[in-house]
Amino acid sequence: MNTQNLSIRSNDSQPNSLTRRTFIKGAVMSSTMAGVGFNPTQLLASTPGGIQNQSHVQNTKVLSGTEFHLDIGTSIVNFTGTPQLATTINNMLPSPTLIWREGDEVTLHVTNHLDEMTSIHWHGIILPFEMDGVPGLTFDGIKPGETFTYKFKVQQHGSYWYHSHSGFQEQNGMYGSIVILPKQKDPYHYQHDHVIQLSDWTDEDPHDVVKNLKRMPDYYNYQQRTLGDFFSEVQENGFMTAFNNRKMWNEMSMMDRDLSDVTGATYTYLMNGANPSTHWRGVFKPGEKVRLRFINSSAMTFFDIHIPGLKMTVIASDGNLVQPVEVDQLRIGVAETYDVLVEPQHEQAYAVFAQALDRSGYAIGSLTTDANLIADTPELDPLPILGHSDMAMDMSKMDHSMPGMHHDMHDMKVMPSMEHSQHQEMNHDTPDMSAMDHSQHQEMNHDTPDMSAMDHSQHQEMNQNTPDMSAMDHSQHQSMNHAMEHDTPALKQRLQPNANLEVADWPVEQAKIKWGPHTNMRAEDAQYRLSDPGVGLRNNGRKVLTYADLRNLYPTNLEPKPDREIVLNLTGNMERYMWSIDGVPYSKAEPMHFKFGERIRITFINNTMMNHPMHLHGMWSDLETGDLNYLPRKHTIVVQPGARISYRVTVDAKGVWAYHCHMLYHMAGMFRKVIVA
């Protein structure tokens, strides 16, 4: 194991600076800021015991090579002014950044110095199931005092992470990032490479967090509707309109400000282990290119990331390269990763600003030309308010009904060609329309798989500016589409049907859903919302990344058609704080059986008002973003509130695998065991 000391300093604002040069040479990282000596004995894992016996947490270091020693213990951290015990690896929070090399066999000796069971799961890593690290499923867990040795061949490259899969240790600090260097160089050049690991920290015992949610589901929500909000709506729109706007929510006993279960009321948001006051810093020289590897290691927090003054070029998602797409902002779900390139030009500090989805707090750091110079904190965006589409309500039943809308159009199984005349009718100025606009838009957009340039420009226009939809030249669009079909025979052969046009000639399986007291919402009209950036990001004047923008850098046209489709309903009752799949929690569910070698299409329907990042262990999830030729490959797929989404899985890994929502407090019930035989 090669322990590299990178920029050890007196304060906690630790840049995880990995320059490309040092990656390749494997040399000791140069400190970007004034270094202070560190005590090597403090790197040893602390022994469990009272807080007075604990070592203070160390700054995260980079470990590279093929053999690693990871010691799980506890360390004293202080993110809020009150010292607390965190669960840490090698006394660091985040845990050490591991650098692997594609093609290497890595050996990781994990020793448990805690007085409870532990485990490490390598998130998104393709490996034999015995090495996957899910206690009770793929191995027995690591008992106190024991060492478990993980050993597997690295078959991929990109940005990933690892974390405990035991209890709430992940919430308590046990997560680190993995950077796998490619065998063949990435087609990108950059001078700096930073991991930006986002997380949420609470001083509370995570067990208490669950108890609080069970006792009072809105325990952490301090952004609820007040009487004043209602009065200002009355003033603006008159009493009846204000009342009617509230009507559906009130009748369903739901809140349009119910955005996150756990919020900044208890969380301190961290960027590479630095809270907003210690402030992470990465140094660059003007004109240099910087790769940022965003990794969301939160227990419960979605972040909206933007860097005021900089465009971000998204080049990878969940470790896998995608066709570059330039955005102003992106939402990263729990457990997702996004790699972006930025090119700061000016001698200044740029804020890397990651707002919690519910705007109850933020993580922040700076890309700066001077380590002593940090960026001002940008203003938080306005509080997002959930719309009817987030509840998947059938809009024809709504009060402000929109004549001319044909909802059956949205049945995506077989997608007929667009009725362009509809766009005229859709040009209403209702914010809730966005979801609908986008789903339709998406269908159109991807009629033409290879015209990426056009897609994106039009896309952007429509996405940002719904009312402008009428301005789109549909006839042109159609004619281009037409032209494509008569393209060279070679190209035609390569093209497969559009994902949304493809006729489902495979069997579709759906379990009977148990509706009842444990499910408080039913998505009557769940739509594909791939080009919906999500609540709070719609029409915000920025180009926001959506799933519809993600296209694999490499063709996926050789992937076979699905052999079958499984429809899964995400269900829950937020009032009782219960989560399940198809109305059945994990403890009462039968395992799912996948056949080795088959290709499955999985469709999720989200019958809740929360985002659920669904994570299938051991196999890739090839997300249908519109173009079957370039399915982006992910390990974690966010299913938006009230939405539906489909992806394909090649069942190429025998064994027992976990399949679950990665929101830590949803996971107990929203979980399935998958058996591949």
Next chain:
Amino acid sequence: MNTNSNTNHFTKQPGLYTQLRGVILYSLMISATTFSNIANAGMMDEPVVTKVAMNKFEITNANHNPKVWALNAWVMKDIQRLVLKSKGESVDGETSSENMLLYGHGIAPYWDIQLGLGYDTHENDTHNWGVIGLSGMAPYFFETNAYALVDSDGTLGLRLATEYDTLFTQRLILSSELEANAYSDDIPELQLGSGLSSIALGLRLRYEIKREFAPYIGVEFHKTYGQTADYHKEDFESALVAGLRFWF
């Protein structure tokens, strides 16, 4: 509970608090063991959770400054719960109370059906009930409880209560509570008459220092009807209240 019964003489009911404490401690014990299992096993989707909520714990400015409480405690697993409810008042160390021990089962997302026993105390007398009820959240966020009671003589009782929270700010919250009680026959030992016996409206403005801890001030209006009113000196009373709302 009626606020003007303080003119009467009560005998002490010492057993009540002791019993309550027992239930609370037992619940906490279950809760503690269950949650430690989660940490070890990794997954447990139906944890046993307890909540002991003292929704009212107050003193009023009525004669002899009665002390009033309203407690709602439960142990819940999945959609089943064991509920203990107790409310009443204590004047000069003597209490009068309505208590229920219920088994609740979720029948709808926001509703439990509850079944169990009721135990009222008043002066020297006690009264037993069989209870069936609905507890939950009605549309428009009305926390609602409706109980039908029957005793061994076949006397029926109906107790309805609904509460609505208005947020002035995220922490300054006005709770409005409306209660109505009715009985099929006279129950002299409880000083209750047949028909609609009483309606009470309480407005309590609390400040949540923490979610679990909120001092409040408020006003309570209470009106008795028919025969029930005859048992009391006045059929209408209003009182100022000050107290604490807390839960754990």
